[in-house]
Amino acid sequence: MDDPTLPSPSSSSSSSSQLNQPPETPPRHIERMLNVNHHHRSPSRTIYSDRFIPSRSGSNFGLFDIKSPTNSQSDETSSAYTTLLHAALFGHDSAGVVPPATPDRRGLMNPPNQNIFRFKSETRRSMHSLLPFGFDDDVVTGVHHSPVKTPRKVPRSPYKVLDAPALQDDFYLNLVDWSSNNVLAVGLGNCVYLWNACSSKVTKLCDLGSDDSVCSVGWAQRGTHLAVGTGNGKVQIWDASCCKRVRTMEGHRLRVGALAWSSSMLSSGSRDKTILQRDIRAQEDFVSKLSGHKSEVCGLKWSYDNRELASGGNDNRLFVWNQHSTQPVLKYCEHTAAVKAIAWSPHLHGLLASGGGTADRCIRFWNTTTNSHLSCMDTGSQVCNLVWSKNVNELVSTHGYSQNQIIVWRYPTMSKLATLTGHTYRVLYLAISPDGQTIVTGAGDETLRFWNVFPSPKSQNTGSEIGASCLGRTIIR
Numbered sequence: 001m002d003d004p005t006l007p008s009p010s011s012s013s014s015s016s017s018q019l020n021q022p023p024e025t026p027p028r029h030i031e032r033m034l035n036v037n038h039h040h041r042s043p044s045r046t047i048y049s050d051r052f053i054p055s056r057s058g059s060n061f062g063l064f065d066i067k068s069p070t071n072s073q074s075d076e077t078s079s080a081y082t083t084l085l086h087a088a089l090f091g092h093d094s095a096g097v098v099p100p101a102t103p104d105r106r107g108l109m110n111p112p113n114q115n116i117f118r119f120k121s122e123t124r125r126s127m128h129s130l131l132p133f134g135f136d137d138d139v140v141t142g143v144h145h146s147p148v149k150t151p152r153k154v155p156r157s158p159y160k161v162l163d164a165p166a167l168q169d170d171f172y173l174n175l176v177d178w179s180s181n182n183v184l185a186v187g188l189g190n191c192v193y194l195w196n197a198c199s200s201k202v203t204k205l206c207d208l209g210s211d212d213s214v215c216s217v218g219w220a221q222r223g224t225h226l227a228v229g230t231g232n233g234k235v236q237i238w239d240a241s242c243c244k245r246v247r248t249m250e251g252h253r254l255r256v257g258a259l260a261w262s263s264s265m266l267s268s269g270s271r272d273k274t275i276l277q278r279d280i281r282a283q284e285d286f287v288s289k290l291s292g293h294k295s296e297v298c299g300l301k302w303s304y305d306n307r308e309l310a311s312g313g314n315d316n317r318l319f320v321w322n323q324h325s326t327q328p329v330l331k332y333c334e335h336t337a338a339v340k341a342i343a344w345s346p347h348l349h350g351l352l353a354s355g356g357g358t359a360d361r362c363i364r365f366w367n368t369t370t371n372s373h374l375s376c377m378d379t380g381s382q383v384c385n386l387v388w389s390k391n392v393n394e395l396v397s398t399h400g401y402s403q404n405q406i407i408v409w410r411y412p413t414m415s416k417l418a419t420l421t422g423h424t425y426r427v428l429y430l431a432i433s434p435d436g437q438t439i440v441t442g443a444g445d446e447t448l449r450f451w452n453v454f455p456s457p458k459s460q461n462t463g464s465e466i467g468a469s470c471l472g473r474t475i476i477r
Contacts (some may be wrong), residue, residue, distance in 0.1 A: 013459035090338060154408055154418035158449035162195070163475040164188060168213075169444025171259045171340065171357070171384065171400065171427055172271075172298040172314065176429035176442045177226075179219040183240065184431070184440060186448065187214030187224055192228055193476055194225075194240055197207060197433070200475055205243055206236070218266075219260030225280075227266055229256030235268050249285040251276045253333050260309065267309060269297030275311055292319055292328045299342040299354075308368060310352055318354050320368050330371055336360040343386035345411075347393050355383025358401050365412075377414045379407065385430035387439065389454040396453060398441055398443030400426030406441060422449055448476065 166189035167175065175187035184195040185205070190213050192205040208214060208230055216229035224241040233252035238245050251268075254331035258269035266278045275290035275297055293345075299312030309321045311328075316335045332354070341355030341363075350369035356362050361381055367372040382400035389395065394417065397407050404427055406420040429442030439457055442448050 020304050023348075027029070152417065152455065153362050154420075154453050155451070156418065156420060156450050158422060160419075160450040162448040162450075164442060165444045165475070167429075167442055167444065167448075169428065171338070171382075171426070171428060172296055174216040174218070174258055174298075174429070175214065176431045176440065177217050177219050178431040178433055178440065179224075179226075180434045181224065182434055183219075184448075185217045185219060185240075186442070187217050187228070188476070190214060192217060192226070192238075194319050195476055203243065205238055205240060206245065215255045215257045216259045218261060220261050221263065227259050227261070227268075229259055229268060231255045233270060233272070235259070235266070235278070237266075249278055251278075251286045251289075254296075257296065257298055258300040258311075260302050262302040262306040262309070265306075267300050267302070269300045269311060269313075271296040273297065273313070275309075276301070288326055290321055290326055290328075291319060292331075295338075298338060298340040301342040302343055303344045303350075303352075304346050305349070308344075308350075310342045310344065310354070312342050312354060314338040316356070316360070318342070318366075320352070330368055332366060334364060334366075334376075335362070336375060337382075339372070341383045341386040341397065343388050343395060345388050345393075346390045347388070353388070353395060354381075355386050355397060358382040363409075363414075364399060375412070375414070377409075382426065384426060384428050387430055387432050389432075390436040391454050391457045394454065396430070396432075396439055398427035398430045400428065404443070406439075406451070418453070420451060420453075423447065449452055454457070460469070 004289055013431035049218065060475050065354070069282070091364050164186060168189075173187075177185050178197075179300070181187065182197045184197060186193050186195065190208040190210065192214055194203040194205050195201075196203070205226070206228065208228075211232075213231040214228060215231050216227075218227045218229075220226070224239055225246065226238045226240050228236045228238060230236065231337070233250065233254055233256060235249045235252075235256055236245055237249070252270035252272050252274070254271035256268050256270050260267045264279060264281050266280060267275055268278065271274050273291070273293045273295060276286040276295075277288040277290065278286045293311065293313035293315055294317070295314035297313050299310075301310050303310070304309070307323060309323075311319045311321065313319075316333070316337055316339060318332040318335060318339050320330035320332075321327075322329055335354065335356040335361035337357030339354050339356055341353075343353045345353070351374075352366045352368055355365050356364075360382075361379050361383065363377045363379060363383055363386065365376075366372070367374055379397065379399060381403045383394075383397055384400050385398040389398050393411050395409050395411060397409065399405050404423050404425060406422070406423075406427060407417070408417040412416055423443040423445055425444030427441050427443050430439060432439050435456070437454050438450055438452055439454075440448055440450050
């Protein structure tokens with residue numbers, strides 16, 4: 001393409017003389033092609049190209065007390081710029097351009113106390129970075145690179161062990177519960193003991209006498225009231241803050257092995273196959289009786305919204321009741337052994353988990369909203385207890401015959417995060433700390449073991465009081 005600006009007639013002789021000059025060497029020729037500061041001057045007027053490039057020949061440097069650049073400085077600057085531009089486009093080792101002398105190149109590439117043109121060998125720039133717009137690699141390629149998550153490590157050993165003499169080895173009982181005030185209640189023989197997780201103080205709450213025994217304990221959701229189910233079929237309500245019995249409620253003919261609170265409503269399950277609904281504000285011992293199980297009721301849990309009650313029995317049945325029903329609204333008969341392990345998910349409304357005994361060994365998941373069976377996991381051993389983490393979508397199961405293990409599962413994949421061992425008898429009892437990080441397990445080996453299995457909630461980074469306790473073995477009474 002012709003240059004749009006034609007030289008004046010007075011410069012024609014100069015131009016013709018230039019045409020008769022010998023051709024320039026290749027390096028100089030490339031330098032002139034790449035050098036935007038090189039100006040071909042005419043004796044009469046300055047020639048401008050079609051690009052807007054300032055002409056330093058018309059600049060008045062003296063007006064700003066700036067020293068006018070000399071030709072030698074301009075040549076050095078042009079040579080350095082040419083070298084850097086060629087290197088940026090074609091690479092440092094490309095042929096065709098002779099780099100400046102080593103001292104000058106080193107001085108230009110790494111000026112002192114500056115980060116300009118400093119390249120790191122471990123950094124690779126994408127070709128998209130040369131585009132005139134700031135595209136991201138993820139946007140251009142459509143690939144999103146998520147950070148690699150380090151698998152969470154669950155400690156394989158308990159950080160504390162308590163001796164619990166006379167802790168019964170009975171699958172159908174529920175003798176351990178952890179209150180919202182961080183106090184652990186444990187039924188040992190005919191007595192109930194309280195262990196304060198903050199101070200490690202042990203308090204004897206009650207003694208039922210030689211003709212009775214503790215079959216279940218259950219804390220109210222808030223406050224200091226503890227329900228105690230007895231072998232004689234009674235339910236006692238105790239105020240743990242003053243170690244005083246508030247009332248005794250009857251109604252069952254046989255032992256009460258399961259308890260579950262829903263605000264001021266207390267549900268009790270018995271070997272007499274019935275479930276009694278008790279309002280502790282009312283004068284009556286119970287306000288309704290739920291019938292449906294054909295054998296001992298050994299598992300009871302209210303949902304987190306207090307609208308549904310799940311019950312499991314030795315008849316291999318799992319029932320779901322609402323607040324006002326006296327007959328089960330949902331019946332699940334897939335288990336082939338006693339259903340003691342029951343847990344509602346705190347993350348998804350209507351998600352219920354249940355575990356079967358020795359002949360079943362399975363954990364099953366149900367959606368009570370759609371009345372559907374979701375999945376089944378064969379654990380290989382008797383499922384004694386289940387509890388969900390309220391901090392993450394995980395759950396813990398404890399087992400009896402034949403491995404006596406504790407398993408941490410990730411839901412819904414049901415992949416094992418950890419398998420914890422240490423108990424020498426069936427792990428029949430399980431409770432979770434109020435902060436959701438620690439579990440306590442109890443077994444017929446007359447020990448209580450404390451495990452840190454779940455992470456802290458995302459909304460708070462404070463550690464559990466009990467988690468700060470020193471490792472050791474003490475006795476609970």
